[in-house]
Amino acid sequence: xxxxxxxxxxxxxxxxxxxxxxxxxxxxxxxxxxxxxxxxxxxxxxxxxxxxxxxxxxxxxxxxxxxxxxxxxxxxxxxxxxxxxxxxxxxxxxxxxxxxxxxxxxxxxxxxxxxxxxxxxxxxxxxxxxxxxxxxxxxxxxxxxxxxxxxxxxxxxxxxxxxxxxxxxxxxxxxxxxxxxxxxxxxxxxxxxxxxxxxxxxxxxxxxxxxxxxxxxxxxxxxxxxxxxxxxxxxxxxxxxxxxxxxxxxxxxxxxxxxxxxxxxxxxxxxxxxxxxxxxxxxxxxxxxxxxxxxxxxxxxxxxxxxxxxxxxxxxxxxxxxxxxxxxxxxxxxxxxxxxxxxxxxxxxxxxxxxxxxxxxxxxxxxxxxxxxxxxxxxxxxxxxxxxxxxxxxxxxxxxxxxx
Amino acid sequence: xxxxxxxxxxxxxxxxxxxxxxxxxxxxxxxxxxxxxxxxxxxxxxxxxxxxxxxxxxxxxxxxxxxxxxxxxxxxxxxxxxxxxxxxxxxxxxxxxxxxxxxxxxxxxxxxxxxxxxxxxxxxxxxxxxxxxxxxxxxxxxxxxxxxxxxxxxxxxxxxxxxxxxxxxxxxxxxxxxxxxxxxxxxxxxxxxxxxxxxxxxxxxxxxxxxxxxxxxxxxxxxxxxxxxxxxxxxxxxxxxxxxxxxxxxxxxxxxxxxxxxxxxxxxxxxxxxxxxxxxxxxxxxxxxxxxxxxxxxxxxxxxxxxxxxxxxxxxxxxxxxxxxxxxxxxxxxxxxxxxxxxxxxxxxxxxxxxxxxxxxxxxxxxxxxxxxxxxxxxxxxxxxxxxxxxxxxxxxxxxxxxx
Numbered sequence: 001x002x003x004x005x006x007x008x009x010x011x012x013x014x015x016x017x018x019x020x021x022x023x024x025x026x027x028x029x030x031x032x033x034x035x036x037x038x039x040x041x042x043x044x045x046x047x048x049x050x051x052x053x054x055x056x057x058x059x060x061x062x063x064x065x066x067x068x069x070x071x072x073x074x075x076x077x078x079x080x081x082x083x084x085x086x087x088x089x090x091x092x093x094x095x096x097x098x099x100x101x102x103x104x105x106x107x108x109x110x111x112x113x114x115x116x117x118x119x120x121x122x123x124x125x126x127x128x129x130x131x132x133x134x135x136x137x138x139x140x141x142x143x144x145x146x147x148x149x150x151x152x153x154x155x156x157x158x159x160x161x162x163x164x165x166x167x168x169x170x171x172x173x174x175x176x177x178x179x180x181x182x183x184x185x186x187x188x189x190x191x192x193x194x195x196x197x198x199x200x201x202x203x204x205x206x207x208x209x210x211x212x213x214x215x216x217x218x219x220x221x222x223x224x225x226x227x228x229x230x231x232x233x234x235x236x237x238x239x240x241x242x243x244x245x246x247x248x249x250x251x252x253x254x255x256x257x258x259x260x261x262x263x264x265x266x267x268x269x270x271x272x273x274x275x276x277x278x279x280x281x282x283x284x285x286x287x288x289x290x291x292x293x294x295x296x297x298x299x300x301x302x303x304x305x306x307x308x309x310x311x312x313x314x315x316x317x318x319x320x321x322x323x324x325x326x327x328x329x330x331x332x333x334x335x336x337x338x339x340x341x342x343x344x345x346x347x348x349x350x351x352x353x354x355x356x357x358x359x360x361x362x363x364x365x366x367x368x369x370x371x372x373x374x375x376x377x378x379x380x381x382x383x384x385x386x387x388x389x390x391x392x393x394x395x396x397x398x399x400x401x402x403x404x
Numbered sequence: 405x406x407x408x409x410x411x412x413x414x415x416x417x418x419x420x421x422x423x424x425x426x427x428x429x430x431x432x433x434x435x436x437x438x439x440x441x442x443x444x445x446x447x448x449x450x451x452x453x454x455x456x457x458x459x460x461x462x463x464x465x466x467x468x469x470x471x472x473x474x475x476x477x478x479x480x481x482x483x484x485x486x487x488x489x490x491x492x493x494x495x496x497x498x499x500x501x502x503x504x505x506x507x508x509x510x511x512x513x514x515x516x517x518x519x520x521x522x523x524x525x526x527x528x529x530x531x532x533x534x535x536x537x538x539x540x541x542x543x544x545x546x547x548x549x550x551x552x553x554x555x556x557x558x559x560x561x562x563x564x565x566x567x568x569x570x571x572x573x574x575x576x577x578x579x580x581x582x583x584x585x586x587x588x589x590x591x592x593x594x595x596x597x598x599x600x601x602x603x604x605x606x607x608x609x610x611x612x613x614x615x616x617x618x619x620x621x622x623x624x625x626x627x628x629x630x631x632x633x634x635x636x637x638x639x640x641x642x643x644x645x646x647x648x649x650x651x652x653x654x655x656x657x658x659x660x661x662x663x664x665x666x667x668x669x670x671x672x673x674x675x676x677x678x679x680x681x682x683x684x685x686x687x688x689x690x691x692x693x694x695x696x697x698x699x700x701x702x703x704x705x706x707x708x709x710x711x712x713x714x715x716x717x718x719x720x721x722x723x724x725x726x727x728x729x730x731x732x733x734x735x736x737x738x739x740x741x742x743x744x745x746x747x748x749x750x751x752x753x754x755x756x757x758x759x760x761x762x763x764x765x766x767x768x769x770x771x772x773x774x775x776x777x778x779x780x781x782x783x784x785x786x787x788x789x790x791x792x793x794x795x796x797x798x799x800x801x802x803x804x805x806x807x808x
Contacts (some may be wrong), residue, residue: 016419057732057740087728089756090739122725123758231729307711307795321526326493328461336461337493352493354527391711393797 006165007256008263014150014162015040017177018200020242024141028134030082030120030127035152037131040077040196041107046240048074049209050115050214053233060085060092061116063233068112069236075113077196077236078103079153080179082120083127084192086231087346095126103133106139116236119155119181119192150179153194155274159180161271167260169253172245174201176260180268182233183225183275192232195220195268201257202241207249211258213235219265222297222386224304225276237261273387278394281385283313286374287327287335290382295332297365297384299377302330310391313371318362320348324373338378343371380396411571411660412667418554418566419444421581422604424646428545429556432538434524434531436485439556441535443542444481444600445511450644452478453613454519455620456638464489464496465520465664468504472516473640476609479517481600481640482507482539483557485585486524487531488596492636499530506536521638523585523596542639554583557598561585565675571664573657576649578605580664586673587629596636599624599672605661606645611653615662616641623669624703625792628708629680641665647732677791682798686791689719690778691731694786699736701788703781706734714795717775722766724752724774727779743780747775 013106015023028037035236050069051061068074078099085092100114104360133376150160164177182193203211204241250252274282282291285303303309303326310321320341327334338350344365348355416478419427424447432441454473456466472478482503489496504518511518522530554564562682568581586597607615620639652658675718678686688706694700707713710730722746745753750761769775 054735055729055732056734056736056738057728087725087740087753087756087758122728248745300647321491324461325459325528328459328635330460331458332460334460336491349527352491354491 008260009166009329011164011166013164013177014177015155015196015198016146017164018175018198018240018242020044020200020240021198022142023149024146025139025148025150025370026134026136026138029089029130030080035148036081037138038079038149038152039103039142040149040198041142041197042075042240044240044242045073045075046207046238047072047203047205047237048115048236049212050234050236052151053230056069056231057087057231059232060088060096061118061197062198062234063093064096065115065117067233068115071112072209073113074115074238075109076103076107077115077117080097080120080126081153081155082130083118083124083360084120084232085118085126086121088125091125095128095147098128098136099131102135106136113312115224115236116269117194117232119153119194119232122231141188145325153181153394154180155181155192156183158183158275161268161275162195163264163267165260167256169248169256170245172243174199174243174257174260176201176264178264178268180272182255182272188344192230193220193272194232195235197264198263199239199261200241200243201239202243202245203239203248203257206394208237208239210361211261212260214258215262215265218262219269222384223269223273224260224271224301224386225279247381263329270387273389278392279389280392281313281369281371281390282346283389284370284385284387286372286383286385287377288374288383289376289380291333291380291382292382294382296382297386298322299327299330299332299334299375300386303328303373303375304386304388307391309387313366318343318348318359318366319401323373324349327375327377333379335379340376342374412664413568413570415568417568419600419602420550421568422579422646424448424604424644425602425642426550427553428542428546428550429552429554430538430542430543433534434484437448438550438558440485440566441538441542442483442553442556443507443546444553444602445546446479446602446642446644448644448646449477449479450642451476451607451609451612452519452640452642453609453616454638455616457634459635459637460637463522463636464492464500465522466638467497468500469519469521469638472519475516476613477517478519478642479513479795480507480511481519481521483521483598484530484535485521485557485559487528488524488526488636489522491527492529495529499532502532503535503539506539510540519640520596521640522558523638526635532771534567557585559585559596560587562587563678565672565679567668567671569664569668571660571769573652573660574649576625576647578603578647578661578664580605582668582672582677585614586676595636596634597624597676598636599639601639601641601665601668603641603643603665604645605643605652606649607643607652607661610753611658612641612643612708615665618662619666621671622666623673627673627677627710627787628705628790628792629677629683637706643720672792677793680793682796683793684796685717685773685775685794688774688776688789688791689794690776690787690789691706691781692778692787693780693782693784695737695784696786697788698786700786703734703736703738703779703792704733704788706730707777707779708790708792711795714792717770717794718796720767720770722747722752722770724762727777728753731779731781737783738781739783742778746778
């Protein structure tokens with residue numbers, strides 16, 4: 001999972017950074033005052049790939065998109081915040097379809113070219129009157145202002161999350177941009193991670209799907225705030241080919257595209273972790289020497305999910321035993337006698353025995369906004385990195401009294 | 405997992421309630437002031453069964469016991485608190501063996517008849533000088549006073565945990581008693597759940613092992629405070645046959661014994677949950693209508709492990725969507741359109757749609773010290789019940805600043 005970033009150039013911008021994409025965000029009245037409706041559009045037909053929540057309880061827009069995206073093509077995405085359209089039965093699916101139909105009519109595309117995403121409260125049907133008026137207004141704004149899409153998808157987010165980068169592939173400059181929302185599955189009634197990525201690279205649908213799968217595995221699927229999964233989680237990638245150049249489907253050029261897509265995805269994913277409710281730091285956890293990458297990931301996630309590890313990160317005390325405990329319960333092959341644990345550069349455990357280390361230096365290291373933990377478990381060549389945040393009183397305060 | 409309790413009579417007492425068992429607890433100096441060394445002994449040879457942590461990182465006494473208990477027989481258990489003898493390499497195993505050898509000498513049994521358990525700080529070798537003096541002192545106390553064993557195994561426990569009951573099986577009165585310690589894996593440096601059960605029933609080793617497996621599955625393996633597993637978790641059951649009567653190995657009499665053992669185990673397990681760090685309530689979670697019991701258990705544990713569910717229980721707000729979210733992410737078969745969610749008697753979700761319910765009544769119900777959650781997921785006949793506690797600021801406070 002090494003990512004080659006040497007050719008990557010970060011730029012300002014987000015989902016409209018690549019050529020031929022428009023986006024906007026407006027207020028249509030689902031929320032009281034804040035922007036709550038976004039549109040994203042490609043000026044020309046685009047390849048489309050999507051990945052959706054693995055939660056068995058899937059929101060209506062997720063069920064809708066899973067079907068529509070099978071064609072591998074899309075032109076537009078309509079997104080509302082404030083209402084998740086989840087646990088809303090058959091009416092929910094009809095509402096998602098109507099959102100697509102209105103968007104198609106206003107943007108002069110076919111309904112099958114429109115994807116839909118929702119985020120917000122679970123268990124209430126959408127206020128369709130507001131969307132029936134709002135989507136045409138958003139379509140007008142798309143041509144006129146084309147701003148604020150990244151704000152109109154936010155729910156409990158403390159800040160908008162965007163990233164964009166350029167990379168030269170065989171003399172052609174490719175741009176990849178994106179925006180996302182989410183602060184962990186911290187408010188199940190106002191939850192969800194949504195990410196929209198666009199690129200002007202020329203990538204056919206099958207290759208696009210594979211590229212997205214690989215990028216998401218080491219970015220959005222390698223972060224955790226609290227181990228909970230929303231009913232609405234969605235990542236969509238559109239590629240409209242406006243950059244010109246060869247079709248990217250295999251070989252070094254295709255790998256370079258995946259590398260760049262991975263970098264942008266990781267940048268966005270880390271922003272979600274930093275915005276974890278009450279989070280005061282980003283914790284990077286790497287497990288090496290596992291039987292394979294899959295087991296390394298399970299070990300790293302076991303550490304990242306442990307409330308004991310997360311509260312330790314908050315308290316900034318190097319109780320390395322919690323790392324061993326979390327590895328041990330992951331159900332993966334490990335050789336305790338060959339296991340090593342590091343916090344940053346400081347080694348704390350070696351050959352099955354604790355080491356003397358500078359406690360104060362380790363505490364100082366853990367008080368930084370970025371903390372690295374690395375464990376080598378001595379059985380093979382598998383490795384994986386995940387990102388999480390600390391866990392503190394703020395999370396409990398917010399989630400213990402959500403409605404009142 | 406229905407438990408027949410009609411013939412069970414709760415009595416005062418614990419690990420010495422059954423005929424022919426002695427126990428004591430003393431202070432030997434591993435801890436500064438509190439009791440830290442316990443002995444349990446059967447006056448006659450006994451069948452023995454044990455279950456140990458599934459954590460791959462196993463403490464030395466666990467490795468020792470796993471080997472010794474294969475014989476199916478034991479006479480004595482020596483337990484220290486204050487030091488877990490975990491992550492201590494080859495020296496740790498030698499120290500566990502020496503604890504058994506000293507105990508055997510003092511109690512006039514063979515070392516192979518002595519089981520060893522430890523709980524406390526990880527990563528420090530045992531202060532063997534204190535144990536070399538302490539174990540003989542404990543052996544003297546065993547004959548003289550025989551008190552306080554339940555106190556000498558405590559670490560972060562807020563209260564000692566004991567239970568004992570009698571049951572008539574074919575005219576013979578059987579007693580089962582036990583003591584345990586643990587408040588969830590809340591202090592990985594001072595952690596562990598230990599449970600010691602004794603009975604005067606006559607049960608051969610294989611049948612005893614099977615009985616303990618069944619009782620632990622629906623008691624200690626169905627509770628969770630924070631999803632973390634200690635390196636030292638141990639449950640040991642000794643059966644010395646002093647009650648007389650037939651050998652219990654199959655049929656209704658054996659099932660009656662397992663029922664009683666299950667009741668005592670569940671009583672002790674629930675005390676561990678009530679003592680979960682900062683816990684203000686005991687939450688019972690039942691999943692019904694699963695494909696099988698295994699999937700029901702996975703669904704129930706997914707709910708019980710969710711920080712969102714646990715903080716909701718603390719905040720006493722009936723955000724039923726969190727139950728659906730946790731079920732959905734459990735990776736089990738469920739039919740959302742047939743799913744029902746209840747908090748106590750109040751139904752909140754039916755046929756894939758939210759129901760109107762009395763919010764204030766639900767809040768009042770959630771403020772009780774015991775809360776029941778029940779979900780029916782509409783695919784089969786599997787069911788399981790687990791117990792957990794709420795999750796609040798106190799947990800973060802304690803675990804965020806353990807050492808300082």
